[in-house]
Amino acid sequence: MTKNTHLVASVFRKEVLAMSAYKVADAQGLIKLDAMENPYDWPEDIKKDWLETLKDCPLNRYPDPEARQLVQTIRRLNRIPDQFDVLLGNGSDEIIQLLLMALPGTAGVLAPVPGFVMYKQLSDCLGLAFQGISLLPETFDLDLPAMLTFIGQHQPSVIFLAYPNNPTGNLFSETSIREVIEASQGLVVIDEAYAPFAGASFIDSLAQYDNLLIMRTVSKLGLAGLRLGYIVGNPRIIQQLNKIRLPYNINSLTQLSADFALSRKTLFDEQTQQICAERTVVLEQLDELDGITAYPSAANFILFRTADKKASDIFSSIKQQGVLIKDMSSQGGLLSDCLRVTIGKPEENRAFLAALKKSLSQS
């Protein structure tokens, strides 16, 4: 054992030794409202067509390294002009990793906090200097003066802005984002993971800014199991990323399935509308509860604050009643006393609200 400890410490980078693995809660037997998944299944006839499509997939062959068919579908659906390139990733997580891997070791990475944890996690892992700048309390909007001061002094190589932001659910002010893009000499990645629920996007601003990249994923739309994300922007930037992308990072089944599903847009449009309608219902119900402050959301989840130091007890009580949400309170800062619930099916949301009410009456 001593030898092993020495072995591990001498072989691995100190950044890796200091990290902890990304933990995912076990949801077995629980109503799963913790991970921003779309709760809806596909109709049987669509499933049948899908399996028919997969039947002749040549699994003995390597996938198309460029995923040409799928890229074409993504371009068409998102009305991406020919002047921009599209790079696919095994989830947008992989694209964040790719981008950071391409930076020099001295590079700085900037993102508002609280934000999506992978920006920091992957920066830490690669030994890059990550700087989080706190959002404004309660509105969770960008602290523009603080952002601009930091950018002026340090000019980070990459700035990540999730739009809407996870875990707060809001859209940052558009004018603040534009000021950040204009002040930055590095890349600005607008992470539009929740675009289907937001009704807002910077995709039409790509032509205005050379340093702007738009990243999206099919995960929150309803295809989390496929692992597919994409980033769009200036070909000169995308070409660099393409050099370090593993040649077959999007497997054949994902290419076929994503192309199949995205081509049936109405299926997801209906599900997305349902989820947005339920988001309104859940927010109204949360607003009626004493001791709960719920924040408006442009995504498929809602962040809410409980009474002082009660978040973990309420989370556990809800879980004991069979519903898994996400406890954000351990992250502290603006998230102290906060929990996050993903919008599920109407009956799942009702079960969550009933469990929350019961836990409040007990505490």
Ligand SMILES: *Cc1c(COP(=O)(O)O)cnc(C)c1O
């Ligand atoms: C979920 C999420 C992602 C990751 O999406 P994958 O494509 O599933 O890797 C990226 N950014 C934000 C802000 C997210 O919430």
